[in-house]
Amino acid sequence: MALVNVKTKEVKVKIVYYGPGRGGKTTNLEYINNTYRNQIKSEMVSLKTQDDRTLFFDFLPFDIGRIKGFKVIIQLYTVPGQVKYNATRRLVLKGVDGIVFVADIQKFQRKRNIESLNQLYENLKTHNLDLFELPLVMQYNKVDLANKGEDVIPTKILQQDLNSVLRVPAFEASALGGGNVMKTLKKIISMTLASIQDQLF
Amino acid sequence: MFNQEQLNAIDTIIKSHLIDSGVENVIYIDLAGNSITQHDNGNSTLDYMAFAALAAGNFAAVDAMAKLIGESEFSLLFHKGEKSSIHFSKVTEDTILITMFPKTISLGIVRLKVAKVVTEINEICSA
Ligand SMILES: Nc1nc2c(ncn2[C@@H]2O[C@H](COP(=O)(O)OP(=O)(O)O)[C@@H](O)[C@H]2O)c(=O)[nH]1
Numbered sequence: 438m439a440l441v442n443v444k445t446k447e448v449k450v451k452i453v454y455y456g457p458g459r460g461g462k463t464t465n466l467e468y469i470n471n472t473y474r475n476q477i478k479s480e481m482v483s484l485k486t487q488d489d490r491t492l493f494f495d496f497l498p499f500d501i502g503r504i505k506g507f508k509v510i511i512q513l514y515t516v517p518g519q520v521k522y523n524a525t526r527r528l529v530l531k532g533v534d535g536i537v538f539v540a541d542i543q544k545f546q547r548k549r550n551i552e553s554l555n556q557l558y559e560n561l562k563t564h565n566l567d568l569f570e571l572p573l574v575m576q577y578n579k580v581d582l583a584n585k586g587e588d589v590i591p592t593k594i595l596q597q598d599l600n601s602v603l604r605v606p607a608f609e610a611s612a613l614g615g616g617n618v619m620k621t622l623k624k625i626i627s628m629t630l631a632s633i634q635d636q637l638f
Numbered sequence: 639m640f641n642q643e644q645l646n647a648i649d650t651i652i653k654s655h656l657i658d659s660g661v662e663n664v665i666y667i668d669l670a671g672n673s674i675t676q677h678d679n680g681n682s683t684l685d686y687m688a689f690a691a692l693a694a695g696n697f698a699a700v701d702a703m704a705k706l707i708g709e710s711e712f713s714l715l716f717h718k719g720e721k722s723s724i725h726f727s728k729v730t731e732d733t734i735l736i737t738m739f740p741k742t743i744s745l746g747i748v749r750l751k752v753a754k755v756v757t758e759i760n761e762i763c764s765a
């Protein structure tokens with residue numbers, strides 16, 4: 438649940454990028470951090486392993502102006518994608534307000550995407566949260582690989598695998614070059630803010 | 639969620655018990671990593687938001703470790719540095735208080751003052 442501070446007139450919103458390891462979650466945050474560096478006051482924090490994999494989380498906070506007199510601070514997190522880190526993934530989901538699910542469209546990742554989404558559902562349940570009620574955006578990442586002749590999963594299949602029941606907004610993206618990174622971000626921010634509107638009086 | 643009076647009272651408690659005793663920084667956060675309020679002795683350049691996110695992660699990780707070995711929680715969480723140290727204390731079910739203090743102040747004093755702050759904040763919450 439978003440933290441509303443009536444004294445400082447601030448709202449802090451937590452958005453988590455979730456998905457299988459190597460899908461491009463950290464790359465999304467790095468792109469946002471590099472593109473908006475001069476508008477972001479805090480440093481991006483990344484807790485990584487020695488081989489540059491996310492160990493705990495990445496963290497990137499920034500302001501997006503005022504709504505109903507409240508200063509809105511968006512705090513982006515990523516989870517560690519590796520299978521063995523599920524306990525840490527669950528910790529990062531604590532207090533989440535909105536989720537971007539970053540799927541990897543490479544063919545050999547098809548099963549991992551589905552497993553990761555199922556695990557997200559289970560992990561949220563441990564916090565008494567329901568994936569079907571949270572703001573959620575799908576991102577099908579690495580579309581650039583299709584042009585390079587790599588074996589990728591067609592968007593239609595991804596929609597069937599991941600989004601046929603949830604039916605949330607979905608974007609094809611190429612986080613490495615920034616393609617649709619901001620579109621994904623704007624969508625999840627607007628959905629999340631809409632969902633917490635009634636917490637602001 | 640705290641109302642305005644509660645937040646004012648919490649600020650007063652933190653200032654009078656901790657900042658006025660020579661503590662460098664105090665951050666009161668929720669377990670999701672949001673800072674609720676922060677205070678310093680006037681010469682701090684700490685990045686509070688990053689600190690709060692890391693502190694919540696650290697606390698949550700240690701808490702999860704405690705559960706794994708069958709402890710309900712570790713009552714003392716403390717990191718000692720060359721010049722300053724950091725003390726963590728659970729305040730309510732989902733908030734923690736983090737105190738940074740110089741080596742001129744003893745851990746014993748900090749624990750005593752933090753215990754007072756914890757009691758008083760809990761009184762405010764239940765009032
Ligand atoms: N070709 C391509 N590679 C990408 C894209 N996004 C991320 N990657 C690469 O995929 C790898 C894993 O990305 P990372 O952001 O660390 O994944 P995470 O585990 O989900 O955080 C890195 O080598 C990235 O450079 C993309 O849009 N296209």
Ligand SMILES: [Mg+2]
Pocket residue numbers: 462463464490491515516517518
């Ligand atoms: Mg990562």
